[in-house]
Amino acid sequence: MAEEKHAHPTHKVYYLVFLALVIGTVLTWRVAFIDLGPLNPVIALTIACTKATLVILFFMHIWYSSTLTKITIAAGVFWLLILITLSLTDYLTRGIIKPL
Amino acid sequence: MSHSPTTIPEHHPALVHQFDSMEQQREASTFGMWVFLLTEIMMFGGLFAAYLIYRIKYYDAFVAGSTSIDVTWGFVNTLVLIGSSLTMALAVSAAQRGARRGAQLFIVLTMILGTVFLGIKGIEYHQKYVEHHIPGGIFGRFDAVSNYPGQEPNIAEEVAKEKERVEKLSPEAAEQASKQIAKQTEIFFCFYFAMTGLHALHMIIGLILMTWLLVQVQRLNIGPEYYTPVELSGLYWHFVDIVWIYLFPLLYLINRTHAK
Numbered sequence: 001m002a003e004e005k006h007a008h009p010t011h012k013v014y015y016l017v018f019l020a021l022v023i024g025t026v027l028t029w030r031v032a033f034i035d036l037g038p039l040n041p042v043i044a045l046t047i048a049c050t051k052a053t054l055v056i057l058f059f060m061h062i063w064y065s066s067t068l069t070k071i072t073i074a075a076g077v078f079w080l081l082i083l084i085t086l087s088l089t090d091y092l093t094r095g096i097i098k099p100l
Numbered sequence: 101m102s103h104s105p106t107t108i109p110e111h112h113p114a115l116v117h118q119f120d121s122m123e124q125q126r127e128a129s130t131f132g133m134w135v136f137l138l139t140e141i142m143m144f145g146g147l148f149a150a151y152l153i154y155r156i157k158y159y160d161a162f163v164a165g166s167t168s169i170d171v172t173w174g175f176v177n178t179l180v181l182i183g184s185s186l187t188m189a190l191a192v193s194a195a196q197r198g199a200r201r202g203a204q205l206f207i208v209l210t211m212i213l214g215t216v217f218l219g220i221k222g223i224e225y226h227q228k229y230v231e232h233h234i235p236g237g238i239f240g241r242f243d244a245v246s247n248y249p250g251q252e253p254n255i256a257e258e259v260a261k262e263k264e265r266v267e268k269l270s271p272e273a274a275e276q277a278s279k280q281i282a283k284q285t286e287i288f289f290c291f292y293f294a295m296t297g298l299h300a301l302h303m304i305i306g307l308i309l310m311t312w313l314l315v316q317v318q319r320l321n322i323g324p325e326y327y328t329p330v331e332l333s334g335l336y337w338h339f340v341d342i343v344w345i346y347l348f349p350l351l352y353l354i355n356r357t358h359a360k
Contacts, residue, residue: 008196018186022179028349029175035357044349052342059189059338061331069130076138080145084152091153 009058017058024051114326122325133332137339140302144343147298151291151350161284164258165292166354170227174352177220178344184213185341188334195330198323203330204314210337211310214303221300228289235290255285292351299347302340309333 009017028047032040057063062070112122119125155162191206228234233255259278266274316329 008193011190011193014186014189014193018182021182021185025175025178025182025348028353029171032171032349032353032356040353040355040357041349044353045346048346048349051345055185055338055342055345059185059341060335065130066127068127069134072131072134072138076134076141079138080141083142083145084149087149087153088156092156 008061008064013058017054020054021051112325113321114328126326126328126331129328129332130335133335137335140339144295144298147291147295148346148350151295154287154291155350155354158284158287160258160262161281162288163355164255164281165233165285165288166351167356168231168233168255169292169352170224171352171356173220173224174348177217178348180213180217180220181341181344184210184217185338187213188337192327192330192334195317195322195327196324200317200322203317203322207310207314207317207330211307214307214310218300218303218307221296228292233289235286235293239286239289255282258285295347295351299340299343302343306333306337306340309336 024047028044031043115122187206187209191203194202194206259281262277262281266277313333
């Protein structure tokens with residue numbers, strides 16, 4: 001993770017990431033038809049997050065970027081998680097406590 | 101590697117006066133692009149959050165809606181978009197090496213794959229149009245589904261199943277329940293069209309961006325010192341790819357196991 005000037009992945013890295021993304025897509029597709037109960041969406045989203053991370057790290061060069069850029073993205077992801085989790089803590093818990 | 105004779109003058113011609121070095125300028129540009137992408141994340145994020153809330157609330161209806169979409173097209177489109185991300189990454193790499201022709205070739209390949217994606221999306225939208233699954237107007241006239249060969253009338257089935265289930269309790273409740281699940285499925289399709297539509301709009305903007313980029317690569321002295329337009333357009337294109345990476349499982353694969 002050296003902050004070298006113009007550090008970029010080699011073509012081999014690009015092709016490997018591409019291969020991983022294709023495998024991830026095929027896996028998402030096949031696994032969706034197997035009944036794993038509540039695990040189905042968990043697996044689908046885990047693969048999606050892995051794929052997104054690969055794209056961000058290598059295609060978008062974050063692995064090779066400065067700390068400022070890395071923190072910027074971390075802030076974005078953190079804010080998105082606030083949006084989703086805080087909204088869901090409201091909607092998922094409505095009606096649990098009966099009004100007096 | 102030989103480019104134009106203007107290599108290493110006092111400073112690079114692309115360096116604007118408020119920056120000390122090309123390195124600093126590139127850092128500022130990348131930062132700016134990412135801040136823009138964060139606003140994009142929040143825009144799509146709002147849709148994803150709303151989608152999740154309704155999916156939990158109206159799960160059966162969302163499964164019915166999701167199952168009625170042809171998963172093969174969605175799968176093929178995911179591969180097409182991943183392929184376009186690879187060609188975009190290779191375009192950036194070529195631009196960084198100063199290989200103008202290579203960069204243009206990969207940009208054109210990216211545009212072709214992007215157009216294929218939009219074409220397939222068009223086929224999918226047409227199927228939904230034929231099936232009366234576009235929200236509003238004649239949504240849910242499910243008898244029309246059987247006129248379209250190869251498509252299972254899943255929503256009609258789901259409505260009938262729900263009706264049968266509640267019919268045992270009371271006939272009025274059955275009428276009510278079947279209406280309700282049809283309404284809820286319509287909400288699923290509102291999300292489907294809003295999310296894939298906004299994504300497709302980003303793809304169209306991306307294609308316009310690529311056209312502009314082809315001209316830029318031709319005009320500018322692209323090389324290791326300066327390839328920012330290609331790099332930042334690449335970031336945009338990969339972002340749109342990431343949105344689709346989430347849309348595919350969330351919209352097409354809610355529950356395909358038929359195990360209900």
